[in-house]
Amino acid sequence: MSLILLQPATNTSPHSAISLSRAGTTFIKSQSTYTLPWPLSLLANESQEKWQIYENVFLACLRTGDNQRASQCLEKLVDRFGKSNERVIALRGLFQEATAADAAALGEVLRQYDQFIVDDPTVFPIRKRRAALLRSMGKLNEAVIALTELVDVSPTDAESWAELADCYLTKGSFEQAVFCLEEVLLVTPNAWNMHARLGEVLFLRANDAEGAEKAQGLAEAMRRFCRSVELCDDYLRGYYGLKLSTNRLIPLLTSSNSKSGKSTDTAAALPSQVTVQKLNQLATLKLGDILRRSKDNQKSWDGYSEAELIAAKELLDRDSDNTVR
Structure with missing residues (x-):
């Protein structure tokens, strides 16, 4: 098989x-054209x-x-x-x-x-398909309502929480998206892709902030990306986010503040500039290694998305150009 x-x-x-x-x-x-009718088919000896x-x-x-x-x-x-x-x-x-031909068919x-759903409100696969269809039809607010009802009934449904987070992100509601992704991680704490996704949302939210609040947001995003690559080594998306967030964070962490020993709440929550620089260097090395191995078509290194590889190369090239200047 x-x-x-x-x-x-x-x-x-x-x-x-x-x-x-x-x-x-x-x-x-290759399969037999004959199948026992249901429910007699349940008696058949077959593999899942x-x-x-x-x-x-x-x-x-x-x-x-x-x-x-x-x-x-x-x-x-x-x-x-x-x-x-x-x-x-x-x-x-x-x-x-x-296969729907037009909006009327949808x-x-x-x-x-x-x-x-009226006949049986407990049919969760149909309720999920309905929410997905509402979103694809552009009815985002109705999709949010449908997904909110789903997670109210089943608060451990990580898939619905993730979809709801994506809907909020589409609307630009970063706080709600962060909350939903944190709920996903309560159910699946070792899901490295969701740690990276949360890091991406925190990064986007930090871009709308200024000063200490921006640095705080970037630091939190960086920590999420660190957790994603800790759980899954060679995770390109995690290292990409780590590289991007540390690039933005380093200029905000001046060496004078890191050496002054100030103990404000904000300063205490921020990592040192040395730590961030080391993480930036690590992300640079790992992204370069992933690109090299993927380009050489090495075994077990061919599963990366072409779009992600291109984005990683552009990020490293841009960083290299800034260093030369």
Whole structure:
């Protein structure tokens, strides 16, 4: 069984999604055309990976525009788990969203979601799809309300908290976004990507501040990026954020203040300039190492996004130009 078929299609690059879609074609052809009707299908001797592959291929086909193959995968999932299965209902709704021809068709899908929720408010996959659809239709405030209701009912739903944080960030509500991401980390404290995401939001919020408040915000962002790379070594996004935040923080930490021994609350919370400079140098070295190894196509160093690699190179080049000047 190919490993790529077990990779979630939503977390892969466009190139990987295309590869998954193509590999899925071969997988579907290799499967038996006969399936026991539900619920007799529950008695069949089969692996869980098989149906995970069907779902992954379904999502990959939707991303690549292969609606016919996606429909085939959806039919297999319906035959296996039944039309009333919550996840199958959500996947069917996702298929209808992806194939909707216009805003009116999307509105009809939304109406169906509303009816499902009226009939059974506990169908969380449908409530999540409804919130996502509202956001994609530009109804951001309604999406925020829908997600707020979700986290009120299920406060440990990290996915909904993360989506709500992204909605607030789109609105420019940094305080609310920070709160939501902190809730995510209460549920998943070792999620290095969420530490980096929180660092990014704190960095954006700090850019709107001035003076000591700005330095405080950048220092907090820096600490979040440090935690992300502590949890996941060679995490490009974490080192990128660490490099960027320390670049902005160093000019605010004058050597005179760091040597004066002042014990104000703000000064006590800020790191020393020497510490920040060392972290900046570390981020520079790690980003350079990641770029070099990725360029050489070394084994286990080929999973980085091309866009992130380009951004990291531009950051290092810009920093190098400033140093020469």
